[in-house]
Amino acid sequence: MVCCVEKVEVLAEGKWLSLHRHHWRDHAGNLRAWEVASCPTKAGDGGRKGRRCVAVVATLSRPHPLPPALVLVKQFRPALDTHTIELPAGLVEEGESPQEAAVRELKEETGLGGSVFITSPDVALDPGTSDGTVQLVAVKVKCEAEAESPFHRVCGVDGEHTEVLLLPLPTLQTSLAEFAANGFLVDSRVEALAIGLSLSVASGTE
Amino acid sequence: MVCCVEKVEVLAEGKWLSLHRHHWRDHAGNLRAWEVASCPTKAGDGGRKGRRCVAVVATLSRPHPLPPALVLVKQFRPALDTHTIELPAGLVEEGESPQEAAVRELKEETGLGGSVFITSPDVALDPGTSDGTVQLVAVKVKCEAEAESPFHRVCGVDGEHTEVLLLPLPTLQTSLAEFAANGFLVDSRVEALAIGLSLSVASGTE
Structure with missing residues (x-):
């Protein structure tokens, strides 16, 4: 069974962002619903x-x-x-x-x-x-x-x-932790990049 | 002027996801609107x-x-x-x-x-x-x-x-590019982590 979205239901349309409900078919062939923020x-x-x-x-x-x-x-x-x-x-x-x-x-x-x-x-x-x-x-x-x-x-x-x-x-992760401790919210891509840097050091991939 | 959200307007409420409008005060003191997908x-x-x-x-x-x-x-x-x-x-x-x-x-x-x-x-x-x-x-x-x-x-x-x-x-970025070329969509945190690994190699941070 191939998964796919069969129908898109518009729940609300803002000026920039919309709320949709995707009716999709899962691996077992069942029809299911999933709510989606639809972005520009x-x-x-x-x-x-x-x-x-x-x-x-x-x-x-x-x-x-x-x-x-x-x-x-x-x-x-x-x-x-x-x-x-x-x-x-x-x-x-x-x-x-x-x-x-x-x-x-x-x-x-x-x-x-x-x-x-x-x-x-x-x-x-x-x-x-x-x-x-x-x-x-x-x-x-x-x-x-x-x-x-x-x-x-x-x-x-x-x-x-x-x-x-x-x-x-070299100290990116520590700096980000300090910003977080001071009430700033770090983006997840920045944090993942910092973890990637530290993994490289730890695992000796180079 | 300190930025802050002054009022949250609910535009739509799904079962899991909602669409909100945040009325917020910017650095210049102006009241502005921003649409937000509100998550559980x-x-x-x-x-x-x-x-x-x-x-x-x-x-x-x-x-x-x-x-x-x-x-x-x-x-x-x-x-x-x-x-x-x-x-x-x-x-x-x-x-x-x-x-x-x-x-x-x-x-x-x-x-x-x-x-x-x-x-x-x-x-x-x-x-x-x-x-x-x-x-x-x-x-x-x-x-x-x-x-x-x-x-x-x-x-x-x-x-x-x-x-x-x-x-x-060591070959994470190449593997991800192959998946993307074959129609899969890579998550942005995974891609950022791969870029972090490659930056470390390129810049010699360790």
């Missing part, structure tokens, strides 16, 4: 049309003895009623490639320029409840003089207000 | 009550020459109308610690036992649209004889149907 940012292929979204893994190599750092943004998120620590992110505009969008969003949100070296496929933001997807784009940041010294910057357009953080890669 | 799995502190959720980063060291591997699950997700590649995950039950829940869920979803070595704080699943959170728990899997040979296993209770994957850590 979905994979553009496979029938799931929507605007594409990118999140930027921006790393900065700095002169010795400064360790390489990850570029993150701190911002208030009304969905969570708190300030979060996240990857810079945004929507891919009409006619833009994901790579161009990543470089533009990084510049807009942090003031930093860079070049792309990894582009992921569309990956699921929250597969249990949402049809939203994002592409992760890794960018090497050009080392500017200002990035060598302790770094603090506030950016923002049109009511957005983001604070830029440079967190050293 | 929210951080239990800070006023955001809900059931807690864990996702398990389970790694397996194997005898030479087999490289260490990450334990993932493949399952159909009605929200995305496709099969996904994700971390094993589930809800923390009443009276359980996140660590106990992680070990139990890993056993239920993959048949593998293990011991916890990292527990993250609650981290945001999709801060742009949802109030959902998860704790990432890293588990070292006990190396059983069966895990040494090519591994394929299907688990499932109560209509759930998950297929277990063991993906070698």
Whole structure:
């Protein structure tokens, strides 16, 4: 039995977000129901049309003895009623490639320029409840003089207000734990990236 | 001006998921609106009550020459109308610690036992649209004889149907790209973890 969604029922439509009920067939052939937050940012292929979204893994190599750092943004998120620590992110505009969008969003949100070296496929933001997807784009940041010294910057357009953080890669997990202890909510992709870094060290995969 | 949510308007309530509108005050003091998918799995502190959720980063060291591997699950997700590649995950039950829940869920979803070595704080699943959170728990899997040979296993209770994957850590990103090319949707936390592993190699953080 091949699983599939047979019918989509619209429970509510907001201006940006909708609540759907997906009626789907499971492995045993039974018809079941699942509630879904339907997002404007979905994979553009496979029938799931929507605007594409990118999140930027921006790393900065700095002169010795400064360790390489990850570029993150701190911002208030009304969905969570708190300030979060996240990857810079945004929507891919009409006619833009994901790579161009990543470089533009990084510049807009942090003031930093860079070049792309990894582009992921569309990956699921929250597969249990949402049809939203994002592409992760890794960018090497050009080392500017200002990035060598302790770094603090506030950016923002049109009511957005983001604070830029440079967190050293070797101590990323510890820094994130400190932010969490101080009431900030870390994004799950940032935490997973930090765990990936620490696994590599622990398992000697390189 | 301190940002905060001043009023929560309920637009629709499903059985498991709700659509809310958060009326919030921005940095400039303006009152603005943001639509939110409200989930049953929210951080239990800070006023955001809900059931807690864990996702398990389970790694397996194997005898030479087999490289260490990450334990993932493949399952159909009605929200995305496709099969996904994700971390094993589930809800923390009443009276359980996140660590106990992680070990139990890993056993239920993959048949593998293990011991916890990292527990993250609650981290945001999709801060742009949802109030959902998860704790990432890293588990070292006990190396059983069966895990040494090519591994394929299907688990499932109560209509759930998950297929277990063991993906070698050194080639994780390549394996994920192959799954994506074959129509599977990789979870963003798994992709971020893979990028973290590759960053560590590239930047020489250890």
